[in-house]
Every structure is written in C-alpha cells, then in structure tokens.
Amino acid sequence: MEVRKAVLPVAGWGTRFLPATKAMPKEMFPIIDKPVIQFIVEECLDAGIENIIFVTGRHKRPIEHHFDINTDLEKHLESCGKTELLKNIMEISRLINPIYIRQKEQLGLGHAVLVAEPVVGYEPFIVCLGDVILKDEENVLSRMMEVYKRFGKSVIAVFEVEEKDVSKYGIINGRYIEKDIYIIDDLVEKPKVEEAPSRLAIVGRYLFTPRIFEKLKITPPGKGGEIQLTDAIKLLLEEEAVYAIKIDSKVYDTGTPMGYIQTILDFALQREDLRDGLIKYIKSLIIETSEV
Ligand code: G1P
Numbered sequence: 001m002e003v004r005k006a007v008l009p010v011a012g013w014g015t016r017f018l019p020a021t022k023a024m025p026k027e028m029f030p031i032i033d034k035p036v037i038q039f040i041v042e043e044c045l046d047a048g049i050e051n052i053i054f055v056t057g058r059h060k061r062p063i064e065h066h067f068d069i070n071t072d073l074e075k076h077l078e079s080c081g082k083t084e085l086l087k088n089i090m091e092i093s094r095l096i097n098p099i100y101i102r103q104k105e106q107l108g109l110g111h112a113v114l115v116a117e118p119v120v121g122y123e124p125f126i127v128c129l130g131d132v133i134l135k136d137e138e139n140v141l142s143r144m145m146e147v148y149k150r151f152g153k154s155v156i157a158v159f160e161v162e163e164k165d166v167s168k169y170g171i172i173n174g175r176y177i178e179k180d181i182y183i184i185d186d187l188v189e190k191p192k193v194e195e196a197p198s199r200l201a202i203v204g205r206y207l208f209t210p211r212i213f214e215k216l217k218i219t220p221p222g223k224g225g226e227i228q229l230t231d232a233i234k235l236l237l238e239e240e241a242v243y244a245i246k247i248d249s250k251v252y253d254t255g256t257p258m259g260y261i262q263t264i265l266d267f268a269l270q271r272e273d274l275r276d277g278l279i280k281y282i283k284s285l286i287i288e289t290s291e292v
Pocket of ligand 1: 109129132168169170171189190201202203204228229230
C-alpha cells in the first residue's frame with residue numbers, strides 16, 4: 001500500500017524555550033527566515049507526501065496560519081513587485097493539504113501519534129518530529145519508503161551518536177542486514193550509557209504500518225511517565241519485523257537552545273548573503289574573548 005500521509009506531532013510545550021514559547025510554538029521559530037516546521041513539511045513534499053497531519057495543542061494556531069493562503073499578503077507583495085517573495089509565500093500553502101487535530105492532553109509522543117489514528121486510517125504512514133531538521137543529498141523519507149516497499153514493514157531512521165549522548169535518544173539494538181539496513185531486535189528510550197545496546201539513535205523519522213496503533217493503545221506510560229513511541233515499537237516487534245535505516249545526514253535538533261543556535265549558524269554560513277559578514281563577526285568575537 002502506498003504511503004500518502006505524514007503525521008507531525010507539534011503539541012509539545014517547548015518548556016526549554018520559555019518564555020518565548022508561552023504564546024509562540026517552538027516549531028515556528030525561524031532559522032533565519034524560514035520556520036523550523038517548514039523545513040520538515042518541505043522534506044515531506046520532496047518525498048511526494050502532501051497530506052500533512054499536524055497533531056497540535058494550545059498556542060499552536062500560528063502553524064495553521066503559516067500554511068494557510070494569505071491573500072492580503074499576496075496582494076501586497078504583488079503590488080510592490082516582490083515577485084520572488086510572492087512565489088515563495090504562495091507555493092507552500094498551495095502544495096500541501098494540511099490537517100489539524102488537537103491532542104487534548106500532553107500524554108507523550110506515543111499518545112500524540114495515536115491521536116492521529118482516525119485521520120490516518122488503516123494504511124502505512126510517516127511520522128516526522130517537529131524539531132529535527134535533516135540535511136542530506138538524498139531525501140531520507142524517500143529512502144525509508146523504498147525500504148518499506150521491499151519489506152512491507154515499519155522502518156525507522158537512526159543515526160550514530162557519541163556514547164555520551166545515548167541517554168538523549170531512543171536507542172536500537174539491530175542486526176546488520178546490508179548496507180545501512182538493520183533489522184531491529186530491541187530498542188530502549190533514553191538509556192543510561194552503560195545500558196545502551198548500541199550508539200544507533202532514533203532520529204525522529206518513522207514509517208509505520210498501521211499496526212502501531214494497536215500497540216499504542218496498550219502501551220503503558222514509560223520514561224518520564226509519558227506514553228513513549230519507542231515502547232510501542234518494542235511491542236510491535238513481538239508481532240512483526242521492524243527495520244532501521246542508518247543515515248549519515250546532518251541532524252539539526254532545534255529543540256534545545258544550543259541546537260537551535262548551531263542550526264542558525266550553520267544555515268547562515270551556507271548563505272551567500274550572510275556568510276562573509278557572519279565569519280567576520282565571529283572572528284571579531286573570538287579575538288574579543290581571547291583578549292579577556
Ligand atoms: C524523541 C523520541 C526519541 C528520539 C528523539 C529524537 O525524544 O522519544 O526516541 O530519539 O525524539 O529527537 P524527545 O527528543 O522528544 O524527548
């Protein structure tokens with residue numbers, strides 16, 4: 001069955017960014033001039049997925065406005081001849097079919113995915129976390145869809161992290177099948193370093209068979225008292241195979257202040273209009289700090 005839908009859980013509080021996230025979703029934070037969530041939506045579109053199911057919560061209205069058609073703004077840009085900007089603004093809202101569902105209670109990532117069940121129905125679907133941007137020559141979702149076509153089972157993208165970072169992620173224990181493809185034997189959410197079965201961390205891109213919903217319904221609260229997606233995948237493993245695809249993409253975790261700053265710097269350094277000025281500024285800062 002073809003993969004046609006992506007679920008983007010975006011209901012989190014964004015506590016690490018308070019007070020900025022009191023009324024503004026962290027997914028709308030700009031990476032210079034594009035909100036984080038737009039990068040993820042573009043990744044879905046690149047992979048041919050236009051039905052985007054946002055699982056939202058309180059204070060997430062700006063996301064709805066962002067993907068809506070803003071005729072006033074379009075008229076304004078047209079009247080002042082800003083055609084490039086106009087094209088940019090028009091494109092994204094016309095290319096996707098956004099669907100919004102409220103997660104009434106924040107019971108965890110697993111619960112957020114389960115909330116999307118009535119819209120997803122009984123078909124395979126993608127889940128993309130709303131604060132992880134991937135940069136790769138090849139679209140990771142497309143690669144995952146290829147693996148799904150071959151095996152007909154769920155596929156999870158993983159990347160190698162340093163040992164000290166394993167406790168920040170879901171970690172898999174997988175058996176190597178062929179280049180970059182593993183079959184998962186076990187997985188654990190945010191293990192202690194000494195308990196981690198590997199350094200292969202779940203990156204925030206999943207492709208599920210609809211059976212995951214059955215498992216989410218019976219997943220008890222886990223780490224942090226939340227219904228964890230990782231725990232539901234573990235239950236799924238008892239019934240059907242789950243594959244992992246190891247990616248070498250650059251992973252930007254915009255969900256922490258440090259990750260957010262690094263993402264902005266990296267993207268700015270790749271822009272011709274900003275690069276030279278930024279390098280000059282960073283150099284001046286380094287000189288200043290070395291003089292202290
Ligand atoms: C979530 C998942 C975790 C995954 C991570 C990737 O954790 O629960 O398995 O490795 O995203 O960013 P969170 O970062 O939301 O706590």
